[in-house]
Every structure is written in structure tokens, then in C-alpha cells.
Amino acid sequence: MKTITQFTALVLAFTLSIGSTLAQQPVRRPVTKTATRPNSSATGSSVSQAKKPTVATTATAKPQPQIQQAPAPETSQAPVVTRQAEARPQPVAHTAPSRTYAKPSRNSISHPLYLNAGVGLATYYGGGFPIGVSLEAGVKNNFSVGGSIDYFHYNYGYYSGGYNFVLAGVRASYHLGDAFGVQDANFDPYIGATLGFRYARYSDSYGYSYSDYGSGYNSGLWLGIHVGARYFFSPKVGAFAEVGYGVSALKLGLAAKF
Secondary structure, X not given: OHHHHHHHHHHHHHHHHHHHHHHHHHHHHHHXXXXXXXXXXXXHHHHHHHHHHHHHHHHHHOOOHHHHHOHHHHHHHHHHHHHHHHHOHHHHHHHOHHHHOHHHHHHOOOOOEEEEXXXXXXXXXXXXXXXXXXXXXXXXXXXXXXXXXXXXXXXXXXXXXXXXXXXXXXXXXXXXXXXXXXXXOOEEEEEEEEEEEEEEEEEOOOOOEHHHOOOOOOOEEEEEEEEEEEEEOOOOEEEEEEEEEOOEEEEEEEEEEO
């Protein structure tokens, strides 16, 4: 009986030892499996991570949303360029008045008034220095129409006598600036004629009058022609010079425009 009990005890001990070994083996397997699984998961994750960026790049490359959004900053910068372009012409508009001032100075007034006041040299009736004034109003097609009046005294030299002349008439001029293509509108060349009445009277210290002597210096109609030019130092004030036939061969003086 003792041998049987001892044998059974040995069998139980053996079975227990086998059971413990068997129980320990499944505990180690998950460790090995868990050790191998992270490797597979790591490789899987690395593979998935390696694939994901490629998918992301292909996905972003096909729709190209960034290329469509790129024009937005370009359009936002475009108005800045246009604003700078709009700001640049402003100084040009301020620097241009030097030339644009000359052109409007001729045509800025629809019907300008031209005034000449001066003295004559080399008269056609004896001597003296005529003083005169002329006023013309601009009309269409570069024409101006007005009137003139001149006065001078010619000292005859005998008996303290002399002639007094007054010449008044209707005057017309054609302005040649546009016809000659004059760029500087401050310069106004013109040509014209005058038709009027000449009053002449002789008197001396002895009481003789014009009716007592026959002379070519008589009263009557007269016709004059002139060629001249004005130059305006400012928009309204300048100088003029005229040559021609009528009162005197040369006239010089001041000019004005209104």
C-alpha cells in the first residue's frame, strides 16, 4: 500500500510539474506573439504611413486647389499696381501745364478781346508821332473785328502852324497762328485792313486855317493795311508790333487780351 501511495504521489507530482510547464508555455507565447505583432504592426504602420503621404500627394496634386487659390493673392496685388499707375499720371498732369497752358490760352475764351495801345513811327502825313488804340473781338475761323482811332499833330514849321489828324475806322484781322502751325499760342501773328475816315485840319498863329491852302492833307476816306504780331508775357498782358500802310509805317506798344 505504501508503494501505491508513493507511486500515485509521484504521478501527481509529475503531472503537476507537466501542468506547470504547460501553464507557463502559453504565458510565454503571447509575449513572443506580442513582440512579433508590434513588429508587424510597426511595419504595417510604416507601410501605411509610407502609402498615406503618397496618396495625400496624389490627392492634392490632382485637384490642385493651391493653384486655383494662387490667383487670389495675385488679384489682390493687381489693384495695388493699378493704384500706383493711377497715382503716377497725377504728377504728369501737373507738369504738363507748360504746354497745355499755351494751347488753351488762344482758345480758352470763345470771343476774346484784343486791345492794342501804342505809338507810331514814320508817318505817311508829314511827321509827328501818332498815338492810337485799337480794339477787336474774336469771331469764328480765327477772325477778329473791331475798330481803331489814331491822333497826331504835324508841325508844319511856318508861322507856328501845323496839321492835326484824326483817323478812325473799322478794323478786321485774321490770326495766322493755326495756319502756320505755331506751337506757342502766346505768339499771335495776324494780318488785316482798316477802312475809315480821316479828319485833317491846318491852323497857325496868324489865324490861317486849312481852307486857305490847297494841300494833299485833306479829310476823307482812307484805307490801311497792317501785318503784325502780339506776344503775351502773361495770360492777359503782352506787346505788339505792326507794319503797314495807313497812319504810320511802324507801330509799337502794349497788348492785352480779355
